[in-house]
Amino acid sequence: MVYKREIIVRGGYGGDGCVSFRREKYVPFGGPDGGDGGDGGSVVVVASSNMVDLGLMRRKAEFIAKNGRRGGGWRKRGKKGEDLAISVPVGTMVFTKADSGEEIFLADLRTPGQKVLVAKGGRGGLGNARFATAVNQAPEIASKGESGGKRYIILEVKLITDICIVGQPNSGKSTLLSAISRAKPEIAGYPFTTRQPILGVIPGDRRDFIVAEIPGLVEGAHLGKGLGNEFLRHVERTRLLIYLLDGSSPTVIEDLSTLDKEIALYKGLAQKPKIVAVNKIDLPEVQACLPAVKQCFARLGVPVFYISALSGQAVLELTGKAMEMVDQASRDEEIASQAQITVFRPKPRK
Ligand SMILES: Nc1nc2c(ncn2[C@@H]2O[C@H](COP(=O)(O)OP(=O)(O)OP(=O)(O)O)[C@@H](O)[C@H]2O)c(=O)[nH]1
Ligand SMILES: [Mg+2]
Numbered sequence: 001m002v003y004k005r006e007i008i009v010r011g012g013y014g015g016d017g018c019v020s021f022r023r024e025k026y027v028p029f030g031g032p033d034g035g036d037g038g039d040g041g042s043v044v045v046v047a048s049s050n051m052v053d054l055g056l057m058r059r060k061a062e063f064i065a066k067n068g069r070r071g072g073g074w075r076k077r078g079k080k081g082e083d084l085a086i087s088v089p090v091g092t093m094v095f096t097k098a099d100s101g102e103e104i105f106l107a108d109l110r111t112p113g114q115k116v117l118v119a120k121g122g123r124g125g126l127g128n129a130r131f132a133t134a135v136n137q138a139p140e141i142a143s144k145g146e147s148g149g150k151r152y153i154i155l156e157v158k159l160i161t162d163i164c165i166v167g168q169p170n171s172g173k174s175t176l177l178s179a180i181s182r183a184k185p186e187i188a189g190y191p192f193t194t195r196q197p198i199l200g201v202i203p204g205d206r207r208d209f210i211v212a213e214i215p216g217l218v219e220g221a222h223l224g225k226g227l228g229n230e231f232l233r234h235v236e237r238t239r240l241l242i243y244l245l246d247g248s249s250p251t252v253i254e255d256l257s258t259l260d261k262e263i264a265l266y267k268g269l270a271q272k273p274k275i276v277a278v279n280k281i282d283l284p285e286v287q288a289c290l291p292a293v294k295q296c297f298a299r300l301g302v303p304v305f306y307i308s309a310l311s312g313q314a315v316l317e318l319t320g321k322a323m324e325m326v327d328q329a330s331r332d333e334e335i336a337s338q339a340q341i342t343v344f345r346p347k348p349r350k
Contacts, residue, residue, distance in 0.1 A: 002054040003157045003233060006097070008062045009086075009119040011148020012040030015068035015078035017125035019142045022074075032138060033075050034128035037145045038068030040121030041081030045155070047109035051089040052199075054155060065119070068145055071127040081121055091160045091237065094118065097152035106153075110160060118153050122146035159197060159234040161212040162326045166235065166263065167244035168255055169216030169226065172279040174198070176244060176309035177213045180319050185213060192216060192227060197234050202319060209323055212238070219258045222265045232266040239329040240322055241274040247286035247306070252278065253296050273325050275303045277318055282308040 015037025022030025043065050063086055069078035090112055095103040107116035123146045131139035165173045169191030177183050181200025186193050194215050202209040214234060218226040235241065241263070245255050256276065264270040278293060280286050290306065297304045303321055307314040 003230070005054045005057065005155045007057070007060070007086075007153050007155065008150065009043040009153050010062065010064045010150040011042050011119040011121035012065040012067040012081035013147050014038070014040045014122035014124040014145025015070040015081075016144050017127040017130070017142030018071035018073065018076075018078075019128045019140055020073035021138065029137075032128040032132050033073055034142050035071030035074070035076040035078065036127045036130070037071045037124030038078035038080040039124050040068045040145065040148045041065030041083045042117050042121045042148070043084045043086065043119040044115045044117050045086045045088055045092070045094055045107075045109065045153070046115040047090045047092060047112055048087040049090050049112040051087060052197075053089060053157060054092075057086070065121055065148065068121065068124045070145075071124070071142070075127065075129050078124055080124075083121075085115070086118075088155055089157050089159075090114075091158050093156045093158060095154040095156070097154055103154055119149045119151050122148040156233070158237050159199070159212060160210070161199065161234070161238045162209040163202075163211040163240050163242060163322050164235045164238035165211065165213045165242045165244055166217060167259065168218060168246060168249070169193075171216070171244045171246035171249075172309045173213045173216070173244050176242075176277070176279065176307075176315070177211060179309050179312060179315050181211050183211075183213075195227065197231055202323070204323060209326060217259060217262050219262070221262045229262060229266060232263065232269065235263070235266070235269060235272075239273070239326045239333075241269075241272050242318070242322060243274055243276045244309075245276065245278050247278045247280040247290070247293070248283055252289075252293055256297075273329055275305065275318065275322060275325065276300060277305045277307050279307055279309050281306045281313065282311045 017037050018034035020034040022033040065084040066081035068081040071078045092109050094106040096106050125143035125145045128139050128142045131141050167173050174185035174187045177200050181202050183200030185198045198213045200211045214231040215227045221229040245252050249255055305318040
């Protein structure tokens with residue numbers, strides 16, 4: 001899976017202007033009639049809901065739009081070069097790279113079909129008809145088409161989700177995802193079954209909720225252990241985290257702090273709203289140590305649920321709370337975004 005790519009984009013050249021004179025029977029001194037060249041095509045990046053990563057464009061490094069065609073006689077304008085659309089997944093952030101190496105934000109493509117122009121096509125040259133003046137009525141000059149803009153672009157996919165399930169390998173993330181959503185992830189009793197983020201949809205009364213599972217995190221994931229923590233980039237834009245713990249693990253209490261530590265090490269994730277869910281409570285050995293775990297987790301200060309993703313026990317309660325917290329988080333986001341808009345209200349002069 002490719003989530004970050006650096007590419008070069010270049011707009012097409014504008015077509016050259018044309019030098020031509022009107023030559024017709026009975027029309028002496030017909031005058032200049034060379035048309036303008038067509039503009040070069042531009043390069044645009046478009047969000048598409050059919051894609052999940054940038055893998056399709058792996059081999060290509062440079063994206064160039066079509067050139068404009070040259071102008072013709074009879075003041076005919078050259079054909080415009082075709083635009084080149086680069087499809088990327090929804091949730092892709094587009095940056096341009098300055099000469100200093102600095103990444104400058106260009107756009108965040110959050111909805112399907114949203115697009116951003118990354119390289120403008122060159123303007124077509126002017127035909128000689130444009131250069132006619134009172135003193136030079138038969139100019140033999142036309143201008144050349146301009147070259148298109150060239151830019152270094154960085155594309156980075158960060159999925160946009162409402163809920164993200166994180167946890168150690170084998171804790172039951174895929175089982176929970178398939179229990180609460182329509183997703184059908186692979187479930188197996190060995191670690192790292194899930195090797196890439198999986199999305200699901202929970203149908204809600206007022207709106208659907210997008211839920212994701214990311215591959216399991218282990219201690220030292222930030223150092224590249226296990227599958228590493230590069231998947232946490234997709235957690236950056238989730239509204240709620242569900243920490244899913246394997247209740248049958250002998251170190252369930254330490255598992256929570258390990259998980260929390262790995263997540264807190266990734267920029268900006270420490271403050272995310274979260275819910276803790278202890279899974280597999282249908283197993284007798286989990287039931288046996290549940291009182292001790294409950295006592296310890298009672299002081300956490302975040303909602304804790306004891307569930308069985310397999311039998312469905314307490315799963316509805318967990319999703320209900322998750323949806324409620326997501327709604328609250330989106331209301332908070334709305335208030336925060338409104339606070340950022342400055343409204344100028346000039347006072348009338350007396
Ligand atoms: N008894 C019991 N087993 C469960 C429960 N949830 C998951 N399992 C089992 O635990 C194993 C791992 O489940 P997965 O859903 O694949 O776990 P995961 O966290 O997605 O694992 P990775 O993708 O490998 O990180 C499977 O054998 C599941 O059947 C549960 O609530 N009770
Ligand atoms: Mg899984």
